[in-house]
Amino acid sequence: MWGIIRQKVAAGGGSPVARIRPVVSNLRNYSSAVKQMMVREALNSALDEEMSADPKVFLMGEEVGEYQGAYKISKGLLEKYGPERVLDTPITEAGFTGIGVGAAYYGLKPVVEFMTFNFSMQAIDHIINSAAKSNYMSSGQISVPIVFRGPNGAAAGVGAQHSHCYAAWYASVPGLKVLSPYSSEDARGLLKAAIRDPDPVVFLENELLYGESFPVSAEVLDSSFCLPIGKAKIEREGKDVTITAFSKIVGLSLKAAEILAKEGISAEVINLRSIRPLDRSTINASVRKTNRLVTVEEGFPQHGVGAEICASVIEESFGYLDAPVERIAGADVPMPYAANLERMAVPQVLCFLYDSSIDGCYKFLVY
Amino acid sequence: MALSKLSSPSSLSTNILKPLTNSFLLHRPISTDTTPLTIETSVPFTSHQCEAPSRSVETTPKELLSFFRQMATMRRMEIAADSLYKAKLVRGFCHLYDGQEAVAIGMEAGITKKDSIITAYRDHCTFLGRGGTLLEVFSELMGRKDGCSHGKGGSMHFYKKDSGFYGGHGIVGAQIPLGCGLAFAQKYSKDETVTFALYGDGAANQGQLFEALNIAALWDLPAILVCENNHYGMGTAEWRAAKSPSYYKRGDYVPGLKVDGMDALAVKQACKFAKEHALKNGPMILEMDTYRYHGHSMSDPGSTYRTRDEISGVRQERDPIERIRKLILAHDLATEKELKDIEKEVRKEVDDAIAKAKESPMPEPSELFTNVYVKGYGVEVFGADRKEVRGVLP
Numbered sequence: 001m002w003g004i005i006r007q008k009v010a011a012g013g014g015s016p017v018a019r020i021r022p023v024v025s026n027l028r029n030y031s032s033a034v035k036q037m038m039v040r041e042a043l044n045s046a047l048d049e050e051m052s053a054d055p056k057v058f059l060m061g062e063e064v065g066e067y068q069g070a071y072k073i074s075k076g077l078l079e080k081y082g083p084e085r086v087l088d089t090p091i092t093e094a095g096f097t098g099i100g101v102g103a104a105y106y107g108l109k110p111v112v113e114f115m116t117f118n119f120s121m122q123a124i125d126h127i128i129n130s131a132a133k134s135n136y137m138s139s140g141q142i143s144v145p146i147v148f149r150g151p152n153g154a155a156a157g158v159g160a161q162h163s164h165c166y167a168a169w170y171a172s173v174p175g176l177k178v179l180s181p182y183s184s185e186d187a188r189g190l191l192k193a194a195i196r197d198p199d200p201v202v203f204l205e206n207e208l209l210y211g212e213s214f215p216v217s218a219e220v221l222d223s224s225f226c227l228p229i230g231k232a233k234i235e236r237e238g239k240d241v242t243i244t245a246f247s248k249i250v251g252l253s254l255k256a257a258e259i260l261a262k263e264g265i266s267a268e269v270i271n272l273r274s275i276r277p278l279d280r281s282t283i284n285a286s287v288r289k290t291n292r293l294v295t296v297e298e299g300f301p302q303h304g305v306g307a308e309i310c311a312s313v314i315e316e317s318f319g320y321l322d323a324p325v326e327r328i329a330g331a332d333v334p335m336p337y338a339a340n341l342e343r344m345a346v347p348q349v350l351c352f353l354y355d356s357s358i359d360g361c362y363k364f365l366v367y
Numbered sequence: 368m369a370l371s372k373l374s375s376p377s378s379l380s381t382n383i384l385k386p387l388t389n390s391f392l393l394h395r396p397i398s399t400d401t402t403p404l405t406i407e408t409s410v411p412f413t414s415h416q417c418e419a420p421s422r423s424v425e426t427t428p429k430e431l432l433s434f435f436r437q438m439a440t441m442r443r444m445e446i447a448a449d450s451l452y453k454a455k456l457v458r459g460f461c462h463l464y465d466g467q468e469a470v471a472i473g474m475e476a477g478i479t480k481k482d483s484i485i486t487a488y489r490d491h492c493t494f495l496g497r498g499g500t501l502l503e504v505f506s507e508l509m510g511r512k513d514g515c516s517h518g519k520g521g522s523m524h525f526y527k528k529d530s531g532f533y534g535g536h537g538i539v540g541a542q543i544p545l546g547c548g549l550a551f552a553q554k555y556s557k558d559e560t561v562t563f564a565l566y567g568d569g570a571a572n573q574g575q576l577f578e579a580l581n582i583a584a585l586w587d588l589p590a591i592l593v594c595e596n597n598h599y600g601m602g603t604a605e606w607r608a609a610k611s612p613s614y615y616k617r618g619d620y621v622p623g624l625k626v627d628g629m630d631a632l633a634v635k636q637a638c639k640f641a642k643e644h645a646l647k648n649g650p651m652i653l654e655m656d657t658y659r660y661h662g663h664s665m666s667d668p669g670s671t672y673r674t675r676d677e678i679s680g681v682r683q684e685r686d687p688i689e690r691i692r693k694l695i696l697a698h699d700l701a702t703e704k705e706l707k708d709i710e711k712e713v714r715k716e717v718d719d720a721i722a723k724a725k726e727s728p729m730p731e732p733s734e735l736f737t738n739v740y741v742k743g744y745g746v747e748v749f750g751a752d753r754k755e756v757r758g759v760l761p
Binding site: 058084087089090092094095096097098099100101102103104105106107108125126129130134135136137138139140141142143145174175177197198199228229230277280315 | 483485516517518519520524526527528533534535536537538541543544545546547548549550551552553555556574575577578579581582585586737738739740741742744746747748753
């Protein structure tokens with residue numbers, strides 16, 4: 001009998017349950033014909049190819065040029081395309097974001113980089129009121145083919161003001177598209193799609209993923225490679241429970257699925273890729289198959305992405321649910337600095353324990 | 368009192384009655400007469416970090432007459448909009464431009480339709496100046512299909528991209544970085560055109576203005592920031608909002624020019640000068656000393672923070688349409704009667720446009736879901752009642 005998967009935080013000092021060391025699925029056990037690519041490289045190559053293909057595309061942001069990018073995403077681009085197309089801006093988000101949107105009004109295709117999306121709040125009026133709503137207010141006269149990109153969500157030890165996740169904020173706005181890649185394939189395909197898209201796209205990366213490598217096929221490496229916007233990817237097929245995630249959490253969910261598999265639970269992991277438009281049909285089809293849903297995200301729980309997915313599933317697939325939807329999110333507190341508190345504030349890969357005393361109810365415990 | 372801090376214009380009549388060149392009365396219709404005429408502006412320009420342009424403005428009878436006609440149209444349009452609002456045919460916000468017409472008209476005369484203009488929410492006349500029609504204005508105000516934004520924008524969101532008018536913005540100050548972005552794109556595309564980003568004295572204290580100006584100056588963008596200083600930011604007089612109300616100097620390292628905004632010829636001269644400057648040397652600030660007769664919007668009587676004497680004083684001494692009328696009469700370019708006839712024609716045009724606009728239908732319900740995106744990927748979208756009101760984004 002499958003019950004609900006519950007999250008329970010071990011009380012400080014409580015005896016940890018027997019640790020199960022997860023055998024993380026080693027994605028590197030592929031044949032040597034498949035190339036490994038870091039997410040950082042994937043983003044860099046996507047920017048490079050799109051700038052090369054379309055002279056209207058240009059990049060602006062803090063330290064994107066001479067510094068080679070705060071996270072080295074734009075490495076080499078200044079050298080290749082010159083200071084007219086790779087622009088170092090002063091630390092004035094409201095100003096340079098407005099300038100980017102104005103350039104998009106005229107017909108150029110700016111890529112505006114925020115050093116982190118926390119700083120996008122200084123420019124959020126331009127993202128929402130100047131970019132998202134213009135095509136509608138002008139009844140199609142003024143389109144805004146702009147991409148706002150940068151790292152989003154928690155990094156490591158950066159504290160409360162630098163760890164906020166903005167997925168739910170931007171995804172609530174009609175007129176915006178919000179994408180969040182996980183793997184290098186996602187990063188390449190979605191960034192290329194975003195730059196080619198004629199509407200404003202908010203592209204939420206993750207700092208901790210930049211250095212991670214993923215296998216990429218020849219198709220992904222091709223310069224015409226592009227992923228569709230609005231389509232989620234089923235990273236792992238399963239039949240007992242659906243787990244939805246985006247960005248870094250996809251990795252954690254895959255690890256969790258491995259652990260669950262050892263317990264005999266087959267989890268289906270959905271990599272959302274697109275937060276707006278949300279791929280409701282894939283999510284609902286999956287829930288109709290598995291009858292259980294766990295949404296996982298790093299951001300704050302209230303009014304979050306998981307809340308939207310839960311509402312969507314209840315609207316469309318209520319009769320298929322065998323148990324209430326479980327929502328796993330970051331702790332409802334500003335991000336603390338101390339390492340142990342920080343660990344508690346963000347979902348972690350968990351170990352599981354089958355607690356026979358509660359008739360098949362599984363518990364999550366933090367290690 | 369705000370106005371006492373203004374330099375008073377030297378007496379109107381003595382300047383305009385002394386043309387610098389004689390205009391020979393030719394027996395052909397004044398509306399096509401392009402005999403050059405040189406007229407002095409009401410006051411000299413005051414400059415900051417640059418050489419002021421000459422007070423002598425080149426014009427023609429044809430141009431002066433078109434100024435008169437267009438400004439009369441704008442004036443009549445705004446007054447008609449006032450009545451429509453009071454009749455509850457226009458809802459929400461309605462910010463009227465009457466009194467400030469010379470800025471819109473003078474600017475058009477100094478630039479081309481390939482240059483770009485972006486402004487805030489007091490945009491009806493700017494839109495008309497860029498080539499918009501009265502029907503589009505009234506239809507949009509009343510939320511009808513024939514409006515320039517098909518009824519989906521409203522008073523504050525008029526656009527005409529094909530003649531370089533980028534709106535119509537409701538957030539105070541946002542249009543300034545957007546305008547600098549337009550200028551960036553013009554430079555990037557090597558178009559040899561400029562952007563005029565208009566804002567009010569209220570917006571002049573916005574941080575994003577200085578952020579955008581800094582970047583524009585650093586990158587030599589062909590952006591001209593135009594402060595339409597009507598001396599009141601909503602209900603707050605300029606001296607209560609700005610430590611330094613010399614807006615043309617606020618650019619510090621950016622050159623500025625103070626212009627009599629009630630004198631269409633001065634505005635024309637300043638805009639021509641600014642365009643030449645911006646194409647070579649980067650951004651510039653123009654401060655247009657102007658005045659609005661109406662309150663901030665239709666919900667503001669406009670007389671709680673300024674006296675009726677002040678308003679009528681400006682109307683008598685500095686009205687932009689009266690100035691052009693006097694010029695035309697003084698130079699014998701048309702008779703009183705001819706000008707009155709023009710005003711009658713304009714009134715009729717406006718009335719006809721309103722009648723036609725009233726017949727224009729409201730947008731189809733399916734329009735609720737159009738233009739959310741350029742490319743909607745067939746995504747489903749919902750109205751308030753998710754079962755009943757739904758659509759697919761094309």
